[in-house]
Amino acid sequence: MNGAHALLGTLCANGVSVCFANPGTSEMHFVASLDDAPEMRAILCLFEGVATGAADGYARVTGKPAATLLHLGPGLANGWANLHNARRARVPLVNIVGDHATYHAQYDAPLQSDMDSLARALNGWQKRTMSPDDVARDAAEAISAAYGPPGQIATLILPADSSWGALSEDPAAWPVAVRRPESLPDDHMLERALELLRTKKAAIFVGGTATSKEHLGLTKRIASACSARFMIETFPAIIERGAGIASPERLIYLSEFASAQLAELEALILIGTNEPVGFFAYPDIPSTVVARSCEVVALAPPGTDTLFTLRELAEGLDAPAVPPESGEVPRAPSGALNRQSFAAAVAATLPEGVIVADESNTTGTDLFNATRFAPPHRWMTLTGGSIGFGLPVAVGSAVASAGRVLALQSDGSMMYTPQALWTMAREGLDVTVVGLSNRSYAILNYELQRVGATMEGATSQRMLEIDDPELDLAAIASAQGVPSLRVTTSEELTSALERSYATPGPMFIEAMFSKGLGA
């Protein structure tokens, strides 16, 4: 038995049964060992950012880590941006990064690099396994670390000789990864939160893992019982939504609007997430969005038992049940494609149980409201702000789920990781992608006014436009094996969505908006 076998054995024994892979020479023994590990589903990705984003999506849906398989420092670097998003989503994720053989590192061969610093920049767990005999133990430790809670990125650096070398003896059993128990809220803090909820203008602010139907229902009960507001972070990793599911007020993205939204609050009770802050800094706008006079209680930080805490709050307030919310779903729209009709078309056709990967950015501002009372579904957002997450996360969530995934994907962002489409085709994943074509970095046109930059010239303006030449998104999809079509009206979009939901496998719908829409 070699180290690669020990690695696969440990992963599978601990329920890590999917690996999103972009292997190279140093990972060949891992690849060869796949034939002896039929429980492991290995999924090839053409670019590492697809593999890491897919592992993020898989974890958001299942709560379990997937493995990635990456090739040395450049492989880890190519996967880093979507690992950043996964880190911000606080999902468990196990990176397996092949490295030169231990004795080869000293020679500074061309692919040698400071991989430890790259891994360190992920602020998670990392270890280099120096012997085949240590592989199983270190892999179990990586899985344990990934689980947390809260979830984090665990990076296991595996020198080639630790992978190909024989174990001195076969292990009697695979080591077991241990998930640390979630911690409980401090009693004093719980009392303080209850007091604030009873007596002050308060909001309960949820995020992280406190976004399931059960969490949201409980929070709604608590908020109703004490007339508190019920809010959610701007970019949740995944949230259950739709008819019959309690729906929180979403914190606005832009700092000054978020500040206004929170201005009247005297107390903010945090459940599953941290205090919200401005996404970017802007001249003369504060970085913080919570008023200085507002008391913030970090009652259930990430990694704690949020459900227990919510139950304690509900009990403390003797909070009665609340009737399920209901409301109208927009009707299928007609006419030109714009933000409103796009949102209505998505909402009117949304199938029950769908998982939405939302990287619609400026085109998608109306989506969240429009879909509020659609059939129950889950929604994933860009937690870390690193664009190019939508298609890879859709790959991973489709692997994790038996149902349909809907990826709403802006054109500029799509071009960071277009290779994800190929994996959708290869694996026959039930993903509907709507490629939103506005031929512009519309958000930058918007942001540049906000940072006080004035662009008067053609040179600067041209840096925000991507219409010369125009990208043919549908062709980029079909070139990678995903059936595609282009729509220019609301009716065409509605009809294409319906058709794709009824058709197994991936489909790409390029929706043509007016240029710069969203700016």
Place this chain on the structure above:
Amino acid sequence: MNGAHALLGTLCANGVSVCFANPGTSEMHFVASLDDAPEMRAILCLFEGVATGAADGYARVTGKPAATLLHLGPGLANGWANLHNARRARVPLVNIVGDHATYHAQYDAPLQSDMDSLARALNGWQKRTMSPDDVARDAAEAISAAYGPPGQIATLILPADSSWGALSEDPAAWPVAVRRPESLPDDHMLERALELLRTKKAAIFVGGTATSKEHLGLTKRIASACSARFMIETFPAIIERGAGIASPERLIYLSEFASAQLAELEALILIGTNEPVGFFAYPDIPSTVVARSCEVVALAPPGTDTLFTLRELAEGLDAPAVPPESGEVPRAPSGALNRQSFAAAVAATLPEGVIVADESNTTGTDLFNATRFAPPHRWMTLTGGSIGFGLPVAVGSAVASAGRVLALQSDGSMMYTPQALWTMAREGLDVTVVGLSNRSYAILNYELQRVGATMEGATSQRMLEIDDPELDLAAIASAQGVPSLRVTTSEELTSALERSYATPGPMFIEAMFSKGLGA
């Protein structure tokens, strides 16, 4: 005047007049300032790996740094893999990475990350500029550091408030970047090298910047005068080649063949590069390729005056002039496409002055010999082993050169940075791309036998094949505005190459090889 103006002023005043950019919110003031800096050519890239690879190509051709413009940690990470190749090419390169405003960092906003560790992993120069008044000085320092010699990656991290903030007073003049003088060889080492060349079975081994026509001619003279071998590193950054240019023997890629190639040597004199080592480690194959009994003299390490050193050697040996080498160029081939006919078609049509970006990998093994006596041209190779370098480097070298660039691009590798094609179309760059379709990670099929991994099952084999679905490379190019066509015979390839050389702007030629060719 704000920090962004000071940055652009300093860059332009010091000859850094091209910026490959993928900006975000934190870089908006830089973008806005472009309108006041007409000397700066800003080139938009859809992915950061394109921007960094382009800056690498630009520097290989001109010897001068270009700037990149990247967005926070994820932007630097996405550009990292091609920065790794640039580091191994020892080119000067100035990264400008926008960051959150200095006072915003403490809030751990979603895009906050450990950018310092990412930059540190590039083993170059790095600095964070904390005030608008320091921008000009730090930018000049970055350019100085980038030049070295040897060239290196200089990363200037620019918090948004250093960019948008006003300078307390306008500078009287822009600070001047200083290039350190190259050092000269040690006299004793020079004497030792001369003695070894006179008395031992020796080779002069060149690389780095010692690959110009003048360097190669001098080295050939020296080698001829003392019956030494004249060799070059396996993956030079850029080398002048073709009719009338002295042609060295290239070190073989595979360790055991390289060891055999060097086995008889008693002395190895290094000029412009370091001692060669095995690219990867393999079980039971040594990491080193130079025999233990061979005396290695690091006579002119990277960053030293290699031309001076070669002149000293030539003088010390009283080396006479040698006649220019000549030989036959293959004739235009006919029939099926294979490695031989592909190489012949390239060689038979190669225009004088072309710059070749070679990421042909396993399909291109016959190219170097076939083109030896083609009209004078330059050849660039994958210095750092991080695939996805070919198209981006072609972008940068086309920006740097008035002539034609020929990118020879394997399919698997192309899919790491296909977005480079869009920038070729947008800028109307004279790049001919040959996309080499063998629908396989052929090199991995080859390497896996060498690492001793045996793959008997369909699962593992499927991880090395990219033919399900097949990629339509030509469609990926035309979807991004690059005219494309597909060829299946030698005659079609020859004809397409000739047509592209006669047509301004980019053209993409997809060459269909048999599946797995090269494995």
